[in-house]
Amino acid sequence: MTKSWMKRSGVLLLGLSLWLLGCASTLRELSSADALESHALDATQEYKIGPGDVLQITVWKQPELSVRELVVRLDGKISFPLVDDVHAEGLSAQMLKAVLAERLSKYITAPHVTVVVREINSKLVYVIGEVAREGPIVFRSKMRIVDALAIAGGFRQFASRDSIKLIREYNGSGPVEFIFDYDAFVAGKNLAQNVLLLPGDRIVVPPERLFSW
Structure with missing residues (x-):
């Protein structure tokens, strides 16, 4: 990991922590796992390509034009045979x-093109609080809360595992929070609460309350 990336991650983490502190009292709690799951499914119906994503592009009966791994550049463009630079950022695969x-139709009669997003590297999920490795992680298709927690290295000793918060921008109405009970999940209870994640989701693992007043 480069120093510049570590510095950038630290700035992101600090900014996220300050944002969470600022809106902690205004978050609307969403108790329905089904609503969050449905929201994630709707939002990921048509994924938009971003810088760092890896594409596989196939042109039927044109193996010399087919590319198994093509990385979208930081400027949002790809370089492809015959057509040079093409802007890909913000477009769906279709x-x-x-x-x-x-x-390609300028050079090939009725080209049949297939575009597949092989790796999603442009979208991030943030995990902060009582985990081994705080910070941004690369979003993956069909990633769920437990997957993100595992990538973050699991819990620290005093993590409050039954009151983990998922914070998400929800349907244009501002951020909402959903409480995830990890202990109940691993015990086989309320499995539906392990909802699909979306890019930009924030997972907050608070410390245990050592004293109750």
Whole structure:
């Protein structure tokens, strides 16, 4: 991990912590796991490509034009045979397919193009609090709360595992929070609470309350 990335991660983590402190008293709690799951499924129906994502692009019967691994550059573009630079950031796989087919049609009759997003590296989920490794992690398709916690290295000794918070921007109405009970989940209770994550989700693992007043 480079020093610049460590510095950037530290700034992101500090900014996120300050944001959470600022809105802690205004968050609306969402108790329905089904609502969050449905929201995630709707939002990921058409994934938008971003810098760092790895694409596989196939042109039927044109092996010399097919590329198994093509990384989207930081400027949001890809370089592809015959058509040079193509802007990919913000497009779905289907949209990029149409753009490439149109560009290639100048050189190939009725090109049949397939675009697959093989790796998602442009979207982040944030895990902070009582975990081994705080900070941003790369979002993966079908990632759930438990997956993110595992990538963050699991819990520290005094983590409050039954009151983990998932904070998400929800349907344009501002952030909501959902309480995840890890202990109940691993005991086989309320398995539905392990909802799908979305890029930008924040998972907060608070410390145990050592004293109750």
